[in-house]
Structure formats: C-alpha cells, structure tokens
Amino acid sequence: MVPVATSPPGLISMKSRVINKFYEPLVLLKAMNDEMTSLAEFVDPDDLNYRGDVKKIFQAFVYKLAHVCDSTPGNWGSTVTSIMLLRGSEGTNVEYHLASNQRCADDLENVRAYLQHLLERVDRASTSGRTSELRKDLLSAVIWFNRPRINSYIVRLEIEIQRCIKNARNEEPVIESLTRTLGLLEFHDDRMATQSHYLDKCNALLHNLIRLKASEIWGYIDQRATGVRLDGVTSNSSSCWPELRHMVNRLLAYCKDIEFFLLAKDNWPEIFRNFMILVHPSSHPLSRPRRNKSMTAEGIVGRMTRKEDIIERFRQFVQDLQIMHLDQRIQAEYQKDNFQPVVHSEILLLNHLEKSAGGVSPYRFFNNWMYIGSSKPTCRLCEYYFEEHRSGVGHRSSHKNLYISWRVPDVLQSEGHGGEEKRQVMVDRLLLRIRKDAFNLVEKRVRPTFRNHDSITSSVSMTLHGNWSEASDISDVMASMGSLQLNNDGGTQ
Numbered sequence: 001m002v003p004v005a006t007s008p009p010g011l012i013s014m015k016s017r018v019i020n021k022f023y024e025p026l027v028l029l030k031a032m033n034d035e036m037t038s039l040a041e042f043v044d045p046d047d048l049n050y051r052g053d054v055k056k057i058f059q060a061f062v063y064k065l066a067h068v069c070d071s072t073p074g075n076w077g078s079t080v081t082s083i084m085l086l087r088g089s090e091g092t093n094v095e096y097h098l099a100s101n102q103r104c105a106d107d108l109e110n111v112r113a114y115l116q117h118l119l120e121r122v123d124r125a126s127t128s129g130r131t132s133e134l135r136k137d138l139l140s141a142v143i144w145f146n147r148p149r150i151n152s153y154i155v156r157l158e159i160e161i162q163r164c165i166k167n168a169r170n171e172e173p174v175i176e177s178l179t180r181t182l183g184l185l186e187f188h189d190d191r192m193a194t195q196s197h198y199l200d201k202c203n204a205l206l207h208n209l210i211r212l213k214a215s216e217i218w219g220y221i222d223q224r225a226t227g228v229r230l231d232g233v234t235s236n237s238s239s240c241w242p243e244l245r246h247m248v249n250r251l252l253a254y255c256k257d258i259e260f261f262l263l264a265k266d267n268w269p270e271i272f273r274n275f276m277i278l279v280h281p282s283s284h285p286l287s288r289p290r291r292n293k294s295m296t297a298e299g300i301v302g303r304m305t306r307k308e309d310i311i312e313r314f315r316q317f318v319q320d321l322q323i324m325h326l327d328q329r330i331q332a333e334y335q336k337d338n339f340q341p342v343v344h345s346e347i348l349l350l351n352h353l354e355k356s357a358g359g360v361s362p363y364r365f366f367n368n369w370m371y372i373g374s375s376k377p378t379c380r381l382c383e384y385y386f387e388e389h390r391s392g393v394g395h396r397s398s399h400k401n402l403y404i405s406w407r408v409p410d411v412l413q414s415e416g417h418g419g420e421e422k423r424q425v426m427v428d429r430l431l432l433r434i435r436k437d438a439f440n441l442v443e444k445r446v447r448p449t450f451r452n453h454d455s456i457t458s459s460v461s462m463t464l465h466g467n468w469s470e471a472s473d474i475s476d477v478m479a480s481m482g483s484l485q486l487n488n489d490g491g492t493q
Contacts, residue, residue, distance in 0.1 A: 063373030070375035123272035163240035341407035
C-alpha cells in the first residue's frame with residue numbers, strides 16, 4: 001500500500017468541502033465508464049511521422065528517456081516518470097528535471113544515478129562509426145534496471161503465446177514459430193541467474209522477436225490482432241492476438257528507445273555533456289476522500305448542477321444503471337486501497353516550472369521547445385490540466401483513461417492567499433471539464449473511450465530492417481539495428 005502522510009508543514013491544505021466537490025463527479029464518471037466499457041470503441045494510437053521533424057525527434061527522445069526510468073509495473077503507477085530539459089545554469093549546458101508519481105528519496109537517487117550513467121555513456125562514444133558496443137552497453141543498463149517490468153511482460157507474453165497456439169486454426173508455420181519463442185521465456189523466473197546470464201537470455205529473446213516481426217508470420221499475427229480490435233471484441237478466445245502483439249511491441253520498445261538516444265546524440269551532442277540532473281520529490285498521497293452522502297449516484301447528481309431539468313434527466317439515467325449496481329460500484333471506488341490521490345509526474349514538473357524563477361517561458365527550455373515527456377501517455381485529467389493551465393507546454397498525447405487517484409499540486413504557505421486562489425481557479429476549470437464529460441454521457445449517449453493498455457506502442461513510426469539470422473548476442477542484435485529508419489509506415493514504439 002502506498003504510505004499516506006498528512007500534509008507536510010508549510011502547505012495550505014484544501015478544504016474538505018472542495019475535495020469532496022471535486023471527487024464526487026470523478027467517482028461517478030468512473031463508475032459509469034466501467035458500466036459501459038463493453039460498448040466502448042478502441043481508440044487508435046497516434047501514428048506520427050518523425051521524418052525530417054527534429055522537434056518531434058527531440059520530444060520522442062525525452063519521453064523515451066522517461067520510459068527507460070519507469071521500471072516497475074502496476075503498483076498504481078508509482079514509477080511513471082516525466083522529464084523536461086531546461087537551459088543550463090552555472091556553467092552547465094542543460095538541466096534534466098525528473099519526477100515520478102510515487103518514489104521515495106532513495107529510489108529517486110537511484111534513478112538519477114542510472115540516468116546519469118546512460119547519458120555519460122552516450123557522450124563517451126562516437127555514433128559516426130561502429131556503434132555495436134555502445135548499443136550493447138546501453139541496452140544492458142536499460143534491461144537490468146527495468147527487469148521487474150520486463151519480467152512482467154514476459155509472463156504476459158508466455159500466457160498469450162499459449163492461447164494463440166490454441167487459437168491458430170491449424171496454421172502450422174505460426175504454431176511452430178510461436179512454439180520456438182515460447183521456449184525462450186523460461187529464464188525470467190530464475191532467481192539464481194547472474195546478471196550476465198539474464199542479459200544473454202534477454203538478447204536471445206529480443207533476437208527472436210525481431211526476426212518474428214520481420215517474418216510473414218508477423219503479418220498473420222498483425223492481421224488477426226487488427227481484426228479483433230476492429231470487431232471490438234476484447235473477451236473471447238481471439239483476444240490473445242492483440243495482447244500478443246502488444247507484449248512483443250512493449251519488449252522491443254527498449255531497443256527503439258536506444259535508437260532515439262543515438263539520434264539525439266547526432267543532433268544535439270551538447271545535451272550529453274556538462275549536464276545536471278535534478279530530481280523532484282513525489283507528492284504526499286491525499287487521504288482517501290469520502291463522506292456518507294457521496295455514496296449514491298442520485299445524491300452526487302443533485303450536487304453537480306443547480307439546473308433542475310438537467311438533474312432530472314441525469315437522475316433518470318443513473319436510475320436506469322442501477323440494474324448494473326451503479327451505487328455499489330461508486331462505493332467500491334471509494335473503498336479501493338489505491339484511492340489515495342497523488343500529483344502525477346508531469347504535473348509536478350509543470351508546477352515546479354510555474355513556481356520557480358522565470359516561470360513558464362520558452363526561453364527556459366532547451367532550444368525553446370516547451371515540452372514535458374512522460375513514460376506513459378498522459379491520462380485524461382493530466383491532459384485537462386495542461387489545457388486549462390494555458391501555458392502552451394507540450395506533452396504526450398493522451399490515452400483518455402480516467403484515473404481518479406489524481407490531485408492538483410500543493411500550495412505553499414509562502415504563496416499565500418494568491419496561491420490558494422490560483423489552485424481554486426484550476427480546480428473549478430477541471431470540474432467544468434469533468435462535469436461536461438458526465439453530462440455528455442447523458443445528453444449525447446457518448447460511449448466512453450477505452451484502452452486495454454495505457455501504453456501506446458505505436459507512438460513513433462519506425463521500422464527495423466536487417467538480417468537478424470547472424471545475431472547471437474546483445475552486441476550483434478543491436479548492431480543489426482543500425483539501419484533503423486524513421487518513416488511513416490505505421491510501425492510501433
């Protein structure tokens with residue numbers, strides 16, 4: 001369980017009335033979205049063309065740098081990480097600012113040291129000649145740091161491969177290929193394995209997955225996966241195909257992260273030299289918001305607007321949903337252990353930017369590119385916060401998922417009444433957006449957007465080319481990736 005602390009000294013706490021007013025419609029919207037998930041349409045991920053657009057390449061570098069710092073799956077997104085690059089001060093070229101959703105001080109220091117190692121390793125090598133050794137070192141560091149998440153992907157991959165083999169309709173080449181991959185997955189739960197052994201086995205798996213994606217078999221897998229998604233089916237036996245595709249793409253994402261590190265080195269070598277890394281502490285979780293009168297949909301609706309006609313229409317809608325136990329779902333949301341709202345990492349950085357000397361200005365950012373990159377696409381509330389902040393700072397596209405364990409940044413006592421007023425303005429703006437979403441569900445019968453995964457695996461259009469048959473270790477696999485090209489073929493992250 002995430003440790004919950006009272007507000008640290010020096011903070012102006014939000015009034016309980018404001019807290020309940022904010023979270024009631026969120027909980028209701030979350031409960032109604034859960035009701036309608038089975039009707040939801042799959043949201044196609046971004047399909048961005050990075051060729052010739054150095055700004056987009058830079059943005060991809062930033063969020064991929066954050067991606068390799070997001071090492072632990074689940075745990076309520078505690079290691080989700082965001083990074084921004086500011087102009088250097090006191091003789092430095094640039095400042096890397098890093099924040100995570102919920103990491104303690106020791107964990108943040110470990111991330112800082114790991115990130116410094118990666119950046120310094122890129123700086124020490126030339127990317128104009130043979131880069132296999134550089135790729136090997138970078139991939140090894142990334143895989144070893146991220147092994148908790150990688151192991152979780154391998155477990156999921158094993159499950160989905162077994163399901164796909166059963167569902168392959170006697171397609172022998174597909175079954176044979178997937179069976180070979182299945183035989184490479186046993187190493188992840190060997191707790192006695194050395195670091196060298198683990199990396200060698202990961203290399204063999206990556207080698208196999210790269211070859212799989214370059215084969216005709218992948219065309220079959222991709223076709224089956226796309227067919228399932230287009231049909232909107234997420235629960236039958238065929239759902240293994242999109243899940244298999246997703247897990248393969250997640251594992252290969254680490255290889256492609258490294259390619260963007262090298263692209264960044266070619267374009268902006270100065271950001272790997274004479275830099276400073278500043279880590280920002282995670283927020284303290286807010287005690288679980290709840291009060292007895294917040295436990296029913298009808299009660300919440302009556303406090304969302306003063307317009308009687310809207311109240312009546314909305315009450316009728318939620319009454320219709322009582323057949324699906326809407327009130328019980330609301331109560332379940334309030335009772336979840338992870339309903340302890342925290343400030344998300346990208347909002348922590350935006351808040352620091354706003355409240356530090358110089359404020360939010362293009363001049364403060366490297367190359368005047370105002371951008372905060374995150375290891376995951378932004379959630380719906382973070383997207384709303386950026387938009388209502390109205391500062392123009394860029395961020396990753398949103399997957400539109402709604403996470404109610406989210407809160408606005410703290411206000412320091414040193415900010416005074418003015419700081420408290422600014423926070424209230426932002427809360428009110430967000431409430432308008434949240435209520436609008438809820439009312440849209442009634443007025444227009446809008447089906448909520450839905451993603452099975454909150455990671456978008458095709459955020460960067462890239463293709464791997466090369467002959468993988470000769471690759472036998474990490475160095476060879478990554479050297480073979482030297483012909484990675486930017487294109488608009490709709491590849492995956």
